[in-house]
Amino acid sequence: MKLNKLSFAIAAIAMSGALWLGNPACAVEHRLSAPVEELTPSFNKARDHIDKVIGKKSNAVKLDLSDQKQYDYILEHLRLTGTTREKSPQLYRMLEQSKKEHTLKREYHKMLKSGVAKDRAISLLSANNNEQINLARILTNNKPKDIFHRIQDLDAGKNVKTKKNEMLAKARTSITGKMTYTYTSAVVMGPHPDDPKKMIKLGHPGGIHAFAGNANNVVAYSPVTDEIISAVYDDGDLLTVESIVIYEDADGNKGHYVTRSKKTVSEYKAKKKGESSNGELDLIAPVDKNEDNKIQVCLNRDHGDCDYEQMYPANTPNDKLLIKLPFQGTITIPHKVKKIYKPSEVPADSFVTGKTNIWISTNTGEHAQLVDPATGKTFVDFMDPPREVMIDGRPHTIISWDIPREQAVFGTATMYKRFKNVEWEIHIIADVNLMFYEGIEPFTVDITADNSQTPSHQWVIESRMPFMYFEYSCMAKGTLITMADGTQKPIEQVMIGDQVQANGLVMSVEDTSIGNEVLPMVRINTKDGKSVLLTETHPVLTKNRGIVWAQEVRQGDQLITQQGTTSVIKVANENYNDTVHNLKLAKLEDSKVVLATDSKAVFANGLLVGGITMQADYSFKDQQSLTVEQQLQQIPERWHQDFLNNQ
Structure with missing residues (x-):
């Protein structure tokens, strides 16, 4: 970390922007174009507490709002993204309701642990339940909502609006089921230059509110200008990306999750230079055979426009209509691979998120990972042993995979319906010796079809693999x-x-x-x-x-x-x-x-x-073309004000 660099920046002649330290009312002009904000003491305390809640978990962790520090942590995320009670009144009412429900549930389990019978515990809680909260619903041990919430890799590029080089962090939430509302945030933080125990907020935190049909698949973005990273941090410093998701489904069930990822500054700089340490990809399948910039999967028909048709004999039961897509390719990396983790394994003592596998995610929240139902094989089982080669006089490792179509199954056709811009991702988690040096580091490879555009900062991510299109009609x-x-x-x-x-x-x-x-x-x-x-x-x-x-x-x-x-x-x-x-x-x-x-x-x-x-x-009519009135018809009335305020 570049000590005193932040103080130097504060004293510099102002060109644009403001540096926020502590009280937002005390703005100090400086030469950096991105705001920096020291997190409040309450947020730092809440984060310390969240560290214990997250532990070594690499996936999204469910939050308990009966815990005041976890509740405060959510409120701080909302504050950083500019989400206020005035702008989102129903969201805040929902959080307060969730806190009461979680508190009732905690009291219920404390009673049971102390020996109180279930009926007696419910009776006691009901007597003090002045707001008539539905105890039966909140006390039911429902399985967790099928939720995919993770930080995706950092990207580097030029903001087409400001013409400045920026780092872009993004958090994705996909939830299965009929949703009423989903909020997802993305906040980039770094250690304070003068006190590494404290964290400062970098760049512009992103918070996305989505309603009804748009609430199943949400992406929040947080851009950080290259100037602030270069001014404050060294290559080995860790940047932290944190995200929360808050949702309510059509049945009134609520969820609150947090996820976190850490990346070094050098990883970001490699992206910026176009020297991704993830190596070079040679993808043989799936590919855009027709060269129309999409991988078209026809679910019930076959003719010349289909890259991959899914044909079955007539009278095949619906649960036997499986989506099968071949995956074949190699990736060459300048590192020694010590181990590739199976989907059931997670590296210890790391901030790696996700699991090794191949995923397909629709735009209404459904997602499936590869599995061969006949054998139970997953992605790792179809990989060849890592092979070390010399390229331009330097050692590299080649990771390759070849999954025949009949064995690459991604759920049933009924799951996909008709969708365009379906995202797919190959995710590999490994232990490696970086650049063949000593010392094992957790390592991730992400191959994705995501070429989204941020809604507020006009940032266009570098295009990678084409999206998949699922369609059928006859x-x-x-x-x-x-x-x-x-x-x-x-x-x-x-x-x-x-x-x-x-x-x-x-x-x-x-x-x-x-x-x-x-x-x-x-x-x-x-x-x-x-x-x-x-x-x-x-x-x-x-x-x-x-x-x-x-x-x-x-x-x-x-x-x-x-x-x-x-x-x-x-x-x-x-x-x-x-x-x-x-x-x-x-x-x-x-x-x-x-x-x-x-x-x-x-x-x-x-x-x-x-x-x-x-x-x-x-086939794919843009649902955003609906008028405001039409969209309001799909949203419960209690959420109307939040929807209108966040357009």
Whole structure:
């Protein structure tokens, strides 16, 4: 650590920004562009206490708000990210409620430990329960919420807004289940130059509030300018990234977790120079075969646009429709590998987070790790023994893996539904001799598809592997397609080269697809007796609302027919267990017509619906396009003010 460097910075001529020490009212101008804030004594005490709570755990740790220091720790995180009671009144009410609930639960277990019978303990607690807290719910020993909360690796780059070099820390939260609200923070801290027992806050802490459909997968960012790191710290100094997550699900259950990660300044500088000590990657699979900047996984169909299709025989039970993706590659690192940890193992006395494995995480919180259900093998079991080689006269180690598709299973297809920008990550934890020197250090390798953008600081992270896209959409077998001559043919009998009636045009069938639907389909019935069975996100052309998904069609909507329009009288979900089909349309060879989006549609049982191309255009509608009023309809009223204040 560069002692007295901070004092020198304070005395320097001010160019921009402010250095905060202790009382925020006492701002001292200095040459650094990022604010630095000494943590309050109460926060330092709470952090000391949290150290004991976290211990050697590398994953997210559940917090007990009946413990005042843990409660204070959460409040300090909120303060650092600018989350106030005035701005987020329901969040603070929820925390106070959680504290009372946790206190009741602690009292209950103390009574049981002292010999009080369960019924008597509940009776005593109920007598003092002035706020009518639901004791039955909070005393139930529910399994912990399936939550993925971790600090991801530090990144280095240039802030496109300020044009300054910055370090970016990020914390990710993914939670399975229907969520009402999620808050995630990211705070970067470093030791005080004059007193290493104290911590100072570096840069701009990030706090993200997410509601309803956006609350399953949340990323908080905290950027720190390179100036403050270079001015205060040496290469061997440790920077700490801490994060909390607070959530409430649709059933009223609440959760509060903390996670922590530590990185050396030299690790950040290696990132900044583009000299990542994680080595060089050669990824053979999965890859973007079609070179369209996405790894497209088709869940129920197969034709030319799929990088990886997931095809099963008809009548395969849903729980047998498994997502299988091959993974093959190597990474070459300039270190000696002593041990690679299995998913069940965690390095002792380290701040390494996560586990060795491969993960796929959807944007609504579902996530799965690789496992071969037939053998129980995980990622480590498919790795070759680390191999030492000489490159440019220096020793390196090659780590390689080759997981056949049939053995690389990531849960069932029902988990993924239809998603774009699905993140995937290869995570390796090892003990190494850095640069082949003596002394074992914990070491992590992260290979990720994350190329997100921070919402508030306009930071774009370096693009890595393409995202995965999970999609599927079709029509039920037997659906009658209107051909060019006016006859009808079951969709499974329509062939490439056939001509069909489109929206005012005759179109040629360029490609066909076939697959299986694992989710309930949507049956649409109309006033004139027409009926069609579609997958839930299949595009339907309406006269009154434009192009909508099948699951969005409502009674009274006006659907387009060859004769004009007809009104919808009923829409219902329907389980289906047979093949589904779709058609890709192209204009005739001699046609000079410029095709509009709504031209790429066919008449299915007499109703105008989308083909494959239109489906691709409408597979992933941006949920952020919902109006504020529409979003409020999805959020309980008690959270409305928080939502409006944090837009």
